Each structure stands twice: as C-alpha cells, then as structure tokens.
Amino acid sequence: MTRHAQLAKTFLTCRDAAVHHDHTFWHVRENRDHMAQAVPEWEQLRSLASDIKAHTLSHIDTYLEQFEARATSNGVYVHWARDAREYCETVLHLLKEKDVTKVVKSKSMLTEECQLNPFLEAADIEVVETDLGERILQLMKLPPSHIVMPAIHIKKEDVGKCFEKMLGTEKGNADPTYLTYAARQHLRHHFLTAGAGLTGANFAVAQTGDIVVCTNEGNADMSTSIPPLHIVSMGIEKLIPDLESMAVFHRLLARQGTGQPTTTFTSHFHRPRPGCEMHVILVDNGRSQILSRKDHWQTLKCIRCGACMNTCPVYRRSGGYSYSYFIPGPIGINLGMLRDARKHAGNLSACTLCQSCDCVCPVKVDLSQQIYLWRQELDTLGLANRQKKIMSQGMQLVFNHPRVYSGALRFAPVINKLPRRLTGVRINTWAMAHEMPQFATKSFHELWKEGNL
Amino acid sequence: MNIGLFIPCYVDALYPQVGVLTYRLLRKLLPESHIDYPLEQTCCGQPMGNAGFQKLSNGLVEKYDKLFSAFDYVVSPSASCAAYVRTFYPLTYRHPCKAASHTMDLVEFLHDVVRPASLPARFPYTVSLHNSCHGVRELGLSSPSEKVVERYSKMRSLLSLVSDIHIVEPERPDECCGFGGMFSIEEPHVSACMGMDKLERHIQTGADFITGPDSSCLMHLQGLAMKSGKQIQFKHIVEILTAF
Numbered sequence: 046m047t048r049h050a051q052l053a054k055t056f057l058t059c060r061d062a063a064v065h066h067d068h069t070f071w072h073v074r075e076n077r078d079h080m081a082q083a084v085p086e087w088e089q090l091r092s093l094a095s096d097i098k099a100h101t102l103s104h105i106d107t108y109l110e111q112f113e114a115r116a117t118s119n120g121v122y123v124h125w126a127r128d129a130r131e132y133c134e135t136v137l138h139l140l141k142e143k144d145v146t147k148v149v150k151s152k153s154m155l156t157e158e159c160q161l162n163p164f165l166e167a168a169d170i171e172v173v174e175t176d177l178g179e180r181i182l183q184l185m186k187l188p189p190s191h192i193v194m195p196a197i198h199i200k201k202e203d204v205g206k207c208f209e210k211m212l213g214t215e216k217g218n219a220d221p222t223y224l225t226y227a228a229r230q231h232l233r234h235h236f237l238t239a240g241a242g243l244t245g246a247n248f249a250v251a252q253t254g255d256i257v258v259c260t261n262e263g264n265a266d267m268s269t270s271i272p273p274l275h276i277v278s279m280g281i282e283k284l285i286p287d288l289e290s291m292a293v294f295h296r297l298l299a300r301q302g303t304g305q306p307t308t309t310f311t312s313h314f315h316r317p318r319p320g321c322e323m324h325v326i327l328v329d330n331g332r333s334q335i336l337s338r339k340d341h342w343q344t345l346k347c348i349r350c351g352a353c354m355n356t357c358p359v360y361r362r363s364g365g366y367s368y369s370y371f372i373p374g375p376i377g378i379n380l381g382m383l384r385d386a387r388k389h390a391g392n393l394s395a396c397t398l399c400q401s402c403d404c405v406c407p408v409k410v411d412l413s414q415q416i417y418l419w420r421q422e423l424d425t426l427g428l429a430n431r432q433k434k435i436m437s438q439g440m441q442l443v444f445n446h447p448r449v450y451s452g453a454l455r456f457a458p459v460i461n462k463l464p465r466r467l468t469g470v471r472i473n474t475w476a477m478a479h480e481m482p483q484f485a486t487k488s489f490h491e492l493w494k495e496g497n498l
Numbered sequence: 499m500n501i502g503l504f505i506p507c508y509v510d511a512l513y514p515q516v517g518v519l520t521y522r523l524l525r526k527l528l529p530e531s532h533i534d535y536p537l538e539q540t541c542c543g544q545p546m547g548n549a550g551f552q553k554l555s556n557g558l559v560e561k562y563d564k565l566f567s568a569f570d571y572v573v574s575p576s577a578s579c580a581a582y583v584r585t586f587y588p589l590t591y592r593h594p595c596k597a598a599s600h601t602m603d604l605v606e607f608l609h610d611v612v613r614p615a616s617l618p619a620r621f622p623y624t625v626s627l628h629n630s631c632h633g634v635r636e637l638g639l640s641s642p643s644e645k646v647v648e649r650y651s652k653m654r655s656l657l658s659l660v661s662d663i664h665i666v667e668p669e670r671p672d673e674c675c676g677f678g679g680m681f682s683i684e685e686p687h688v689s690a691c692m693g694m695d696k697l698e699r700h701i702q703t704g705a706d707f708i709t710g711p712d713s714s715c716l717m718h719l720q721g722l723a724m725k726s727g728k729q730i731q732f733k734h735i736v737e738i739l740t741a742f
C-alpha cells in the first residue's frame with residue numbers, strides 16, 4: 046500500500062470521526078452547489094476565469110512589471126524572491142530593520158509553503174496567527190488539514206481543552222461562542238502590540254497595484270490597521286490584469302470555497318497608511334519552472350478555493366493528514382508532485398479519476414488528467430510499484446496476443462473452483478471486503494464464435 | 499449502418515450475457531444494420547493506463563484503430579471503456595482516430611442515435627440508477643451534479659420506456675463508488691468505504707435492483723454486498739432494457 050493508503054486506513058478506523066469528516070465537507074459541497082445553481086451564467090464565469098488566468102500566466106512578465114510600477118507609484122515597496130529562502134530572508138530583513146519582535150499574521154498558504162513561521166521563530170520573532178482556525182492549530186502545534194478550513198477536523202471539546210491551558214478559559218467549557226470570544230480577546234491584545242502585520246494575497250491587480258485579501262473574520266484588516274508595517278507575501282501566480290477580472294473572481298471565490306455569496310471582508314490594499322510602510326514580496330519558488338511544463342502549468346491557475354478537496358470522495362474519507370504535502374486533495378497531489386516528486390509520489394494513489402474535481406474547479410484546472418499523467422511518469426522516476434508493473438506487463442502480454450487472450454479466457458473459469466483460501470489470500474486486497482466475481486463458463490468470445498447468440 | 503461491437507475484456511470474461519443482450523437489442527432495434535464483432539479485440543488499455551503503464555498499452559490503441567476504423571459506430575456496453583477510448587486515445591496517447599471518436603457507450607448510442615420510441619420490455623421492480631463517473635463526466639450520460647446545466651439523464655429516459663418500472667436515484671447521485679480499477683487494489687480501505695457508503699445510499703431508496711451502464715462499478719458494489727450480506731440485486735442496464 047502507498048503511504049496515503051496506509052494513513053487513510055488509520056483515519057478510517059475511527060469510524061465516527063471519518064463519517065463526520067465526510068459529512069462536514071459534503072455539506073460544504075452542497076452549499077457550494079446551491080450558490081452555483083443560483084447563478085445562471087455560472088459555467089460562463091468558470092470559462093472566463095480560466096481564460097483570464099491562462100492569459101495572465103502567458104503574459105506574466107508584462108503583468109508583473111505593470112504591477113510593480115503601479116504599486117511603486119502608490120508608495121508600496123516591491124521585492125522579488127526567487128525561492129523560499131530568499132523570501133524568508135527578505136521578511137526577516139524588513140522586520141529587523143524596524144526592530145520588530147512580534148508579528149500578527151493572517152492566513153497565507155505561501156508562508157506555509159516557505160516555512161516562514163519556524164524561520165522567524167528561530168530568529169526570536171514571535172508569530173501570532175490571527176485566523177481563528179490557524180491560531181487553534183498554532184496553539185496545538187498542528188499543521189492545517191485543509192486550505193480554507195484548516196482546523197475543521199478538530200472537535201470543539203479539544204479546542205476547549207487547549208484554550209483552558211493556553212488562554213485560561215473556564216474548565217470544561219466548549220461552547221463555540223464562548224471560545225471564539227476568548228480567542229478574540231486574546232488576539233486583540235496581540236493586534237495592539239505587534240510591530241508588523243503579515244498578510245497573503247488572494248489577488249493582485251496589475252492595472253491598479255491593488256492587493257486583494259478575502260477573509261471572513263476581518264483579521265487581515267485588524268493585522269494591517271494597527272501595526273506600522275504591512276508585509277504582503279504572494280506567489281507570482283496571484284496576479285490578474287484589472288478590476289474587471291477581479292469582479293469575475295469575486296463572484297466565484299466564496300461561492301466555491303464556503304458556499305457564501307461573498308467573503309465577509311474583501312479588502313483592497315492600495316497604499317500604506319499615512320506614516321506607515323507597505324511591502325509586497327513577489328515569490329517565485331518554482332512557479333516559473335511550473336509555467337514551462339506543458340502538462341502541468343495549469344496548476345498555476347488555482348485560486349485556492351478548496352472546492353476540489355471538498356468534493357473529492359477520497360479526501361473526505363481520508364482527511365488532510367493522509368497526504369504528505371501540506372496541501373491535500375486533488376490540487377495538493379499535483380502541487381506536491383511539482384514540489385518534490387520523490388517525496389510526494391505516495392499521494393498519487395489517492396484518486397479514482399472520478400473527475401468531480403475537474404467539474405467543480407472555478408478555473409478549470411485539469412486536475413485528474415494531471416494525476417493520470419503523473420502516474421505515467423513514476424516508472425521513469427524509478428518509483429513505480431512492482432506489483433502494479435508486473436500486473437501491467439502481464440496484461441500487455443495477454444491483451445496484445447489474441448490467442449493467448451482466448452486461451453486465458455477458456456481457462457479462467459477454473460479460478461472459480463479454487464478454494465477461497467487461495468483466491469482470498471492476503472496479497473489480494475480486493476478479497477478483504479469483496480466476494481470475488483465469478484468467471485462465466487463461456488466467454489462472449491466463445492459464444493460469438495459458436496454463432497450462438 | 500455498420501456497427502462494430504466492442505465487448506471489453508472483463509465483460510467478455512465475467513459478464514458475457516451483457517454482450518449477448520447488447521447484440522440482441524441492437525439487432526432488434528436496427529434490423530437493417532450490419533453488426534460485427536471483430537474477434538481480435540481484447541482490452542482498451544485503461545487498466546494499464548490507470549496503473550501508470552499507458553506505454554505498455556500503445557499497441558492496443560493501434561489495434562483498436564485498425565479493427566474498428568471501418569465501422570460507422572463502435573458500440574460498447576461499458577461506459578468507462580467507451581469513455582477511455584474516446585477521451586484518452588486522442589488526449590494522452592495522442593492517437594486521434596475515427597475509431598475512437600465514433601465509439602459510443604450503449605446508453606448514449608441508443609439515446610442519441612437509435613432513439614427508440616418504445617421498447618417491448620417490462621420490469622416491475624424499483625430500480626436505483628448508478629451514475630458511473632466516466633459515463634457522467636466524460637460521456638455526458640447525465641448532467642454532472644457539479645455543473646450548472648439543464649438536468650437530464652439518458653439512462654432514466656431509456657428506462658422510462660420499460661413498462662411497470664419504478665426508477666429512483668440515491669442521495670449524492672453521482673458521487674464515485676470507489677472502484678477506480680487499480681484504485682480498489684491500491685487503496686482498499688478508502689475504496690471499500692466509498693463502496694459501502696454508495697451501497698447504503700442505493701439501499702435507502704428501497705430499490706430491488708441497482709442498475710448502471712458499467713459492469714465494473716456494479717461488480718465492485720456486488721462484491722461488497724455479497725460479502726456483507728446485503729440483499730439488493732444488480733443488473734446492467736441492457737438486462738433491464740431487454741427484460742420481459
């Protein structure tokens with residue numbers, strides 16, 4: 046079994062939690078469906094969004110320069126980072142320059158990708174996540190299990206216990222309203238005392254230099270309204286041409302991600318607050334490499350809405366931690382392979398090729414086809430499963446030789462007569478949950494040849 | 499009309515009656531047509547492709563092209579195999595050919611090309627539709643639940659021609675059942691969990707039978723049903739369209 050299959054097995058042994066996980070995310074999928082069905086031009090919007098992304102990515106050099114020029118003329122400092130290391134160092138440098146010892150941070154998958162938090166912590170800078178889910182995970186020292194709802198797999202009782210210890214809440218109180226209030230109080234203190242606010246970017250508008258951040262908690266706005274320094278971290282693929290394009294994505298993002306018509310807060314950051322500084326770091330970290338791969342560049346269209354996870358029947362039944370890459374689900378399988386194929390090949394089995402992800406994706410990333418193509422590369426990478434290779438070679442032999450094939454057909458029914466001890470052997474994982482199908486006494490082939498139809 | 503029958507390997511070996519009934523139904527509905535079954539056919543290559551060994555099945559694609567290029571239509575009673583041929587041959591094998599583009603699953607062939615106004619079939623049972631993924635999302639046998647398009651189901655339309663039938667659909671009507679070929683071997687636990695969930699939803703409809711255009715999904719569900727002692731029965735859609 047692959048790494049994913051093994052961890053999925055463990056996940057499924059806790060039946061109640063597994064059912065809960067499946068129902069929770071299916072519910073998000075249903076909410077998304079209701080929202081989508083209420084927009085008659087939905088499929089048109091998806092095509093448009095896909096086209097806009099394809100256009101921007103294929104003119105990325107021009108748009109990046111346009112963005113840089115606009116943002117700079119708005120008074121924003123723009124930095125470029127080739128990889129994770131350069132990125133982390135840039136952030137640290139900016140913080141040191143201003144003697145910052147504590148930062149408040151809104152959700153950003155890029156910082157997770159580049160492992161910014163441990164880097165800053167090693168330099169004695171306190172990092173406080175301000176998205177409630179992210180904060181819970183940070184206090185529990187756990188990674189996210191979903192990109193939009195990172196802590197949804199955690200039970201409120203466990204949050205209660207964690208807050209008791211870390212924030213001094215009442216013993217045994219797991220009331221979500223109470224706990225949220227406690228978190229709010231606790232975060233407020235940090236908003237007031239942090240030296241810098243870090244945000245990601247959902248979109249960056251080349252025409253205007255806007256950084257667009259979408260949240261439901263307003264925490265990005267809190268993180269940027271008090272500290273004197275605002276640092277934006279964004280992958281270069283977040284760029285879109287203009288505000289008209291933004292309107293298309295705005296209609297899609299929240300409907301797709303959480304089943305809301307819009308996120309509660311959609312903030313456009315144009316320029317620094319008076320007397321303050323705003324910096325944008327444009328991060329490549331492998332993206333221009335991906336852009337050059339004809340089979341995989343489409344992953345760069347992704348707007349991280351999370352819908353492909355919610356609809357994925359395998360993700361819902363195996364959980365975020367069963368994947369080795371920090372982004373799970375269909376897009377995570379692909380991004381993991383692009384990051385480090387050897388390390389993340391164990392996720393490739395987590396797909397039935399049902400294509401539900403392809404049909405929900407707001408920007409039409411060809412997720413399942415890319416997974417299929419990655420599977421084809423495993424043998425060349427020396428990572429193919431031996432059993433599968435032998436089976437496939439066997440099939441090649443039988444199927445390419447009609448005479449061998451008809452011979453095999455004639456003898457197949459013998460298998461029916463084997464004792465179940467033999468057909469149900471351990472290596473035959475199918476037999477763990479299934480009765481074996483029975484071979485027909487006469488195949489269609491034979492019936493046709495007999496003219497007996 | 500010249501029709502080539504493509505009876506994929508596992509149907510050939512495990513469910514030959516599905517092939518036989520397909521032939522008989524086409525014979526009856528299209529008495530003027532010539533229906534042939536090229537004997538050299540074996541498999542479409544999908545099991546190898548899904549396992550990551552598409553390169554080992556290149557020969558099968560060329561052979562398919564050779565065997566079926568002369569037909570007006572190639573009809574197969576297996577949506578997943580038909581979908582693989584029609585979509586993957588041009589796309590990932592980069593072998594576009596007439597044989598592939600003229601390949602149709604039996605349901606869509608009946609619904610779109612033959613268009614029977616009535617069928618002399620009777621099936622006085624409650625039947626739950628199994629919308630298999632490739633049928634829905636590659637061939638468009640029904641409207642995918644993810645998309646904002648007009649709702650339709652070619653399976654339902656055809657089955658409505660059968661007398662006394664009661665057609666139902668499970669909750670989450672086109673969620674994957676977890677077969678996925680090699681997937682069921684490589685990810686046995688997730689696969690079984692998906693299958694059992696699907697089975698339960700079919701059973702909850704109160705149906706006597708589960709039917710679909712793919713014997714592979716049905717084989718998976720039937721294997722699970724038998725092992726767990728569930729009573730519900732299984733029929734390929736052609737078995738119902740020809741029942742009396």
Ligand code: SF4
Nearest residue numbers: 347348350351353406
């Ligand atoms: S791949 Fe598509 S569905 Fe998945 S997170 Fe990205 S945009 Fe959303």
